[in-house]
Amino acid sequence: MSSNQRIKKVCEHCNxxxxxxxxxxxYCSLICAQRNYKLREKRERLKKAEAPAVVDSLPPVEKVGAVKAEAPAGMGDLITIQQLAQVTNLSERTLFRLIKDPxxxxxxxxxxxxxxxxxxxQFIVRKYSTV
Ligand SMILES: [Zn+2]
Incomplete structure (x- = not known):
């Protein structure tokens, strides 16, 4: 029975x-067992941390699609002051000043x-164009 109690093994942590x-x-020692356990725990946590990151990378693709879907609406005839600011390259503040013109x-x-x-x-070009 004594032969069973002496087994040559390679530590899975420090080899x-x-x-x-x-x-x-x-493992050769309790320290190696604990270190290996912590290492595996860390790997598990990293796996879990990586998983949502992959999920996170997906919504921006959908957002890009949403922006593309919104773009034709922005190109439409009736637009907001925010959209007008983008279209004219004027600040909203400048536009609010111009809007005061009856x-x-x-x-x-x-x-x-x-x-x-x-x-x-057409109005802006006609009124403010210096050419
Ligand atoms: Zn060891």
């Missing part, structure tokens, strides 16, 4: 040969302020 008391012993073509529906893109651009 050193040691004499195991039991055939099931995987001649400035604007569409007010209740609290909504909208602009007919082409009309506004």
């Amino acid at each position: 050193e040969i040691f004499i195991a008391q039991k055939a099931t012993t995987k 001649e400035f073509p604007k569409i007010r529906i209740g609290r909504n302020l909208l602009f007919h893109r082409e009309t506004v651009i």
